[in-house]
Amino acid sequence: MARNKVLEELLGDDLAQVRGITDKAMFGGRAWLLNGNLLCGARDDGMLVRLGKGNDALALSMPGIAPMIMQGRPMHGWVRAAPEVYEDDAQRRKLLKAALDFTGSLPKK
Numbered sequence: 691m692a693r694n695k696v697l698e699e700l701l702g703d704d705l706a707q708v709r710g711i712t713d714k715a716m717f718g719g720r721a722w723l724l725n726g727n728l729l730c731g732a733r734d735d736g737m738l739v740r741l742g743k744g745n746d747a748l749a750l751s752m753p754g755i756a757p758m759i760m761q762g763r764p765m766h767g768w769v770r771a772a773p774e775v776y777e778d779d780a781q782r783r784k785l786l787k788a789a790l791d792f793t794g795s796l797p798k799k
Contacts, residue, residue: 693719697732697776704786705729710798717760726799729789737776739785742792743767749785767792 698720705711710725719733731738738758741749743766749755754775758768769785776782 694734724793727796729793737771
């Protein structure tokens with residue numbers, strides 16, 4: 691699977707000043723972690739965002755956002771955003787804020 695360098699750069703820039711952020715190669719792309727917990731990812735098939743179980747209904751009601759499916763299984767609490775969503779700075783940052791709020795509530799690893 692090819693990497694999405696443009697999305698990686700957007701997310702890297704958005705998250706550069708957030709304390710506790712690290713990134714590494716995962717899922718055939720790049721993933722960002724907050725205090726050791728997965729936060730989001732960039733792949734050639736979209737932006738992966740961790741919102742937490744039960745916190746994804748609002749995001750899923752938006753065009754261009756779908757449930758995340760990995761190896762045929764739904765990943766509850768995760769969504770996949772299409773280019774029309776993540777290329778919009780306001781929408782991407784809104785998703786990232788929701789992901790940071792949820793992931794920031796988890797115990798540090």
